Amino acid sequence: MSVFGSVRLGLGDRAYDVVVGRGLLAEAERHIAPLLARPRVAVVTDSNVERLHLETLTQALARGGIAATAIVLPAGEETKSFAHLEKLLDKLLDARIERTDTILALGGGVVGDITGFAAATLRRGTPVVQVPTTLLAQVDAAIGGKTGIDTRHGKNLIGAFHQPRLVLSDVATLDTLPRRELLAGYAEVVKYGLLGDGRFFEWLEQNGRLVITGDVAARSYAVLTSARMKAEIVQSDERESGARALLNLGHTFAHALETELGYDGRLLHGEAVASGLVLAFELSQRLGLVGAADTARVRRHLAQIGLPAGLPAAAPAKGWDPRVLLDHMRQDKKVKGGTLTFILVKAIGKAFVSREIGESDVLGVLDAELAA
Numbered sequence: 613m614s615v616f617g618s619v620r621l622g623l624g625d626r627a628y629d630v631v632v633g634r635g636l637l638a639e640a641e642r643h644i645a646p647l648l649a650r651p652r653v654a655v656v657t658d659s660n661v662e663r664l665h666l667e668t669l670t671q672a673l674a675r676g677g678i679a680a681t682a683i684v685l686p687a688g689e690e691t692k693s694f695a696h697l698e699k700l701l702d703k704l705l706d707a708r709i710e711r712t713d714t715i716l717a718l719g720g721g722v723v724g725d726i727t728g729f730a731a732a733t734l735r736r737g738t739p740v741v742q743v744p745t746t747l748l749a750q751v752d753a754a755i756g757g758k759t760g761i762d763t764r765h766g767k768n769l770i771g772a773f774h775q776p777r778l779v780l781s782d783v784a785t786l787d788t789l790p791r792r793e794l795l796a797g798y799a800e801v802v803k804y805g806l807l808g809d810g811r812f813f814e815w816l817e818q819n820g821r822l823v824i825t826g827d828v829a830a831r832s833y834a835v836l837t838s839a840r841m842k843a844e845i846v847q848s849d850e851r852e853s854g855a856r857a858l859l860n861l862g863h864t865f866a867h868a869l870e871t872e873l874g875y876d877g878r879l880l881h882g883e884a885v886a887s888g889l890v891l892a893f894e895l896s897q898r899l900g901l902v903g904a905a906d907t908a909r910v911r912r913h914l915a916q917i918g919l920p921a922g923l924p925a926a927a928p929a930k931g932w933d934p935r936v937l938l939d940h941m942r943q944d945k946k947v948k949g950g951t952l953t954f955i956l957v958k959a960i961g962k963a964f965v966s967r968e969i970g971e972s973d974v975l976g977v978l979d980a981e982l983a984a
Contacts, residue, residue, distance in 0.1 A: 616783075616832040621755070621843040623850060626775050630755055630839045632832060636782035637668045637743070641676025644741060647777050649712040651678045653741075654704055656727040657718040658687040661745050664788050669718055669743065680716075681707045685723065689875040692726050692761045694770075700730045711735040714777065720746035720793075721753035721881065725768070728759030732774035742776045745785040747797025747831075748882050751804070751838035752859075754779050756846040762875055766943040767867045773851055781839070783831050794824055795918050796882025799889070801834050804841045806889060806910065807861045810961025812837055817909075820917050857946060857965045861955040862888030868940035869924060869932075878926040886919035895969070895977045896956040906960050923981050934978035938971060 615633035631643060645651070653673065657666050662684045670680045683703045685691050709715065715738055717727035724742050731740035742754035760771020786794065798820065805813030815833075816823075822830035842859065849856040866881070866888035873879050893907040915921040923932055946953035948967060952974070956966045 617836050619839045619843045622847045628778050630779040632781045632836050634784045636780050640672045645676045653714050653716050654681045654709050655716045656683045658685045658723050660687040661719040692722050714739045716741045718743045720749045724754045728774050732772040740776050742779045748800050750781040750835050752800040755842045766871050796880040799882040799886040801838050803861050804838045807858050807963040813960050858963050861963050862892045864944050865891040868937040871940045886914050887924050902957050934975050
């Protein structure tokens with residue numbers, strides 16, 4: 613086992629570590645056992661991750677004398693629903709998971725989100741440990757305590773803040789990801805460079821392909837840097853009353869795209885985020901905030917790495933309708949007083965929150981993208 617580093621997320625008596633390493637699953641008991649009230653856990657995973665990683669984790673727990681009840685969910689974004697949440701809670705209750713027991717979320721963002729939400733509500737709050745197995749989850753979804761499910765009205769509109777006790781990120785699990793999943797996670801890595809660290813974005817321009825192709829040092833650096841940036845933002849604004857909203861750069865557009873396609877797998881979250889990042893820069897450029905050169909750099913890097921650099925190719929049968937997308941944005945979690953909130957940029961690495969965007973400018977960006 614190699615531990616490459618850890619990040620402390622300082623939240624007082626709810627502080628926890630994000631541990632990044634290679635081979636962590638095989639020795640997970642060392643990290644998890646000290647957190648347990650009794651040597652028993654429930655492990656929630658999905659059908660894909662079950663085949664790849666569940667046995668490694670449960671064998672490690674068994675060596676530490678920790679009994680594990682496994683609950684396997686269907687893979688895919690559609691699992692983040694009321695129906696599957698109810699089934700998951702029923703299975704946790706059937707297993708007699710108590711309020712002081714710990715639930716492990718083994719998987720990507722979908723597993724982490726629905727398991728975290730279940731833990732937040734089970735017996736009015738049960739400890740959870742996030743064990744992310746995708747790049748997207750390791751750099752973003754597993755960190756910070758946001759949990760939730762999707763509805764027909766939009767993505768993650770039902771949920772709760774419920775911080776984990778630990779995040780255990782084994783970068784070896786990334787070796788088993790399909791390229792498309794890696795690319796989707798990479799979009800969230802790019803986001804960190806664009807919102808707050810221009811030098812990190814420059815590093816990605818030089819080294820992004822190494823992150824995708826499996827260079828251990830490059831992947832570990834990308835995961836640790838992203839985790840560190842997210843931790844700094846979350847510990848300053850846990851419940852998104854201010855700076856934490858910056859983490860939604862590109863996401864107002866992205867969630868609208870996902871909602872329009874019904875979370876059916878044609879568009880992964882990270883792919884939508886890549887499109888959203890470009891559109892956020894285009895909106896900022898339209899408003900005279902950022903230069904065309906920065907927008908072009910973002911487009912170029914995403915395209916070179918293999919991500920959408922504009923509206924995604926996957927589209928509804930009738931094509932993208934800017935007015936329909938705008939209507940989805942009106943259900944965004946950040947809407948305040950009926951006014952849309954966007955994360956805009958003044959330069960690569962310099963993002964800010966704005967609640968003064970006219971809908972005509974949003975439509976103008978979408979219309980121009982369709983006409984390009």
